[in-house]
Amino acid sequence: MRRRVLDVAEESFQARGYHASSLGDLMAAAGVTGGALHHHFPTKKALALAVIDERVAAAVQQTWIEPVRAAPSAREGVRTVFEAVAAELEQQGYVRGCPLNNLAHELSLADADFRVALADIFAGWRQAIADKVRSDQASGGEGGTDPDRFAALTVAAYSGAMSMAKTSQNAGVLRECLAGLDRVQPPPSQNGLAAKRRRRVLRRQTIR
Amino acid sequence: MRRRVLDVAEESFQARGYHASSLGDLMAAAGVTGGALHHHFPTKKALALAVIDERVAAAVQQTWIEPVRAAPSAREGVRTVFEAVAAELEQQGYVRGCPLNNLAHELSLADADFRVALADIFAGWRQAIADKVRSDQASGGEGGTDPDRFAALTVAAYSGAMSMAKTSQNAGVLRECLAGLDRVQPPPSQNGLAAKRRRRVLRRQTIR
DNA sequence: TCCAAAACAGGGTGATTGTCCTGTTTGTAA
DNA sequence: TTACAAACAGGACAATCACCCTGTTTTGGA
Secondary structure, eight states: OHHHHHHHHHHHHHHHOSTTOOHHHHHHHHTOOHHHHHHHOSSHHHHHHHIIIIIIHHHHIIIIIHHHHHSSSHHHHHHHHHHHHHHHHHHHSOOOOOHHHHHHHHHTTTOHHHHHHHHHHHHHHHHHHHHHHHHHHHTTOSOSOOHHHHHHHHHHHHHHHHHHHHHHTOTHHHHHHHHHHTTBSOOOOGGGHHHHHHHHHHHHHHHO | OHHHHHHHHHHHHHHHOSTTOOHHHHHHHHTOOHHHHHHHOSSHHHHHHHHIIIIIHHHHIIIIIHHHHHSSSHHHHHHHHHHHHHHHHHHHSOOOOOHHHHHHHHHTTTOHHHHHHHHHHHHHHHHHHHHHHHHHHHTTOSOSOOHHHHHHHHHHHHHHHHHHHHHHTOTHHHHHHHHHHTTBSOOOOGGGHHHHHHHHHHHHHHHO
16 A cells, blocks of 8 residues: 555656645545555655655666666666667657656755755766776776766766656657767777677667 | 746746745735736736746846857857856855756646747757857868757756756756766867867856 | 726635544454 | 554645735826
8 A cells, every 4th residue: 555655656746746746636546545645654745755765766776777787888878778768758659757857856945855865866876877987997998988977977968858858748859969978088999899799789778 | 016026936936946836925025916916927827937938038048048159169158158157056055956947847747838938948049059069060160060969968968967966956067067068079179279269268258 | 187997905715735633444463 | 352553544624725806006198
């Protein structure tokens, strides 16, 4: 029952936002009475914090951190995620935006607890990418790229692209930004070996 | 009196968001009665649309479009704006985010009228940057950079960086993203001439 | 001066909000 | 079975919300 509430809240916060999601709507959608909801989440804020900690963080983990860690390189991981998300959005026909970004905009100025919870997720996201770049560099790839800089730009470009995609209801801007991002201080071509591998990985991932 | 309401609404929408700004608060802050507010803006939505059309669009125009047009090149214009905004945020000590981005997240899924009004501002912003790149190319600079791609990445990086800056209450990420953005397919050095001019312009602008 | 329209005042209304409170059921150890 | 706390039901609560309505004042052209 707690899970049912979290499911509905996650979905509604994503689609309508925090303030526009009334507890009455959530109760109706989840088939839960006021007493049950109040038992698990004393306040609306507690519910939102649970959604952030248990769902939004997990979504970032699953969508970004794990694929990047599993990728052969940071750059290829970033490319994979951008294209997977763009493909998913184009398939479902509408764009609801990045859950983290959506809540961050609405809540980070409203309440300090919200803000730090969301900032932690952003920090973990960036660090995962930066760590991957460092790992690439330790194994000889990815020349002089500054890991933290690359991570910040990647996360910013993704977040901003999702903002525009949500506003224009068109995921195309994600692909444009990825193309631009790919031209950030590209590492030396290494006799075309890296390029060949990248193509192979891509073909596998986009089937998904 | 209409202007007083718009002033207060712009400020409150930026600081607290649309849903969290009650008309009662706005009336009190503006020193306006309910009758007066209702006379100029029949509904809260009408007020928000006026804020978007008359204030948010103007802010983007003033902060981004005009400086980029006035800059010696698109790249230098982008650099100037990023640094000016970062300096301003660091000086005032807190980050409230980009007005366009804030409202876009909260309203673009809630109402189609909001969405297209906000999307139009994004489109104008991107086009101004892309046009500047094209102008650079017409006068011999800025090699093979794709204008629309560069504009999309720039706007996305800025919007996303502002999201993170708002969430972490730290404008430093803006500078990180600018540094990364500067490494996007940099044009050939042209015997160091462009580099020298860029430094000169920068020194002048950062005083501000 | 006159008058019509715009501008403004200010209370009232119904609906909705988040929260709380009192019972009832369910699960679990002794 | 008994004891007891967690889980849940469901209505009640005050507060707040956006909006509307009836007057009054101000404005500007004839």
